[in-house]
Amino acid sequence: MNWRQLDLNLLVIFDAVVQERSASRAAARLNMSQPALSHALARLRSSLGDELFVRTPSGMEPTPYAERLASPVRAALENLRLGLEGAAEFDPNTAERCFTIAVDNSAALILAAPLAAAIAAEATGIGLNLRPSGTIDLAERLDRGEIDLALGGLAAPGERFADRRLFDGGFAVLLRRGHPAERNETLDLDALGAFPHLIVSSTREGTEFVDVELARHGLQRHIALRAPLLATPAVLAQSDMLAVLGERAAREFARVAPLEVLQLPFVSPRLQTAMLWHRRFDDVAAHAWLRSIVLRVARAFRRPRHDAAS
Structure with missing residues (x-):
């Protein structure tokens, strides 16, 4: 096929369907109608000469060709997004975007409210999508760029990730x-x-x-x-x-x-709360800003409340 004639927007739709395994969820994720998404898939099928997805009781299953295509497309789109984000200046006063943060149950309880308040006070156009981390593969989601940051009792699972302790407590x-x-x-x-x-x-x-x-x-x-x-x-x-x-x-x-x-009548173990991110976002301005907000919020938790009052 002539790759120059391929509409690259169709690869964004392909990637969404691969991840969601559902045309309706992929359409919602991309903020488009399901008929429009189905029409786009039909165009991509025609261009690539493959069915790409087969409907099954468990969802849209990729064909062998689509399985082989999925990882290179995901990597290319992520590299493109990262390049655009890294090249663009970031101003929290005018930026409009949403960050996806994985949180464990304790981090959700402790950090969700103050973090949302801190971001709303500084950047009204920034939204948060907090997702539970207990049932997902964090490393995979961070690799794929589906999660921007993770908060909880965790540590970097590999050299490609970075972590920073936020606070601890008993x-x-x-x-x-x-x-x-x-x-x-x-x-x-x-x-x-x-x-x-x-x-x-x-x-x-x-x-x-x-x-x-x-x-x-x-x-x-x-x-x-x-x-x-x-x-x-x-x-x-x-x-x-x-x-x-x-x-x-x-x-x-x-x-x-x-x-x-x-208080317990004996000294208890310590619980650590940290943030985890992919190192490729180290120098991306928007991500650095997000991490700085998390660190600012975490400072309020550095000392237990009963210690602060003594």
Whole structure:
């Protein structure tokens, strides 16, 4: 075929369908109608002489030819986007774009609100798309340029990525206001073993250290419920259960629900929160600005609140 006659816009549509495996989702992603997308696909099929996609019960499956084409097209489009972004000046006062940030559950709870507020105060044309990181392959999405930044308890999975620690913190106990175990802002070991526990199952914050410490004193933790982070405030507010989780997340829940944060009666492990990005964005002005905003927001979390008050 004559590549000079190929409409390169069709490759953008091809790439969207490869990623979404759905004509309707690809059309929504590209802000175009589904008939327009189908017409564009028909033109590309005619130009390339291949069916490209086959409809199946699980979505639009690429043909072998499309599978071979997908990676080079994705790389070419990403390099083109990166080149355009790197060459263009970036002014947050006038820029209009959306950043996609992957967040784990704790980072979403702690950072989403202040980060959105900081960006809105400085750049009204900048939007955020926060996506949960627990069910995706971060390295792959960062490689493909589908994610601009990742926030959470993570580290660079390879030399092509960079990471930077934002803040760290320990664990605390979260329980309802007026809980019978509440004594002088600290929970003693006997109460920690006596009252039922809620294990937060969606944060990947291991709390086995609690069992080890209790066992040293002949005590045992009773786990009454395992539930996602989202269920935590309602469960604790309506029961005598308590939960051991990251102190920053616990204080965020206590800010919006009738809950109290108590200190553990022993020193806990530390939880780190970091940001992760692809090194090819190191010198891209828009990405450097985004990372600077994240760092500015993170400064407020460098010291635990109870330390700041002492």
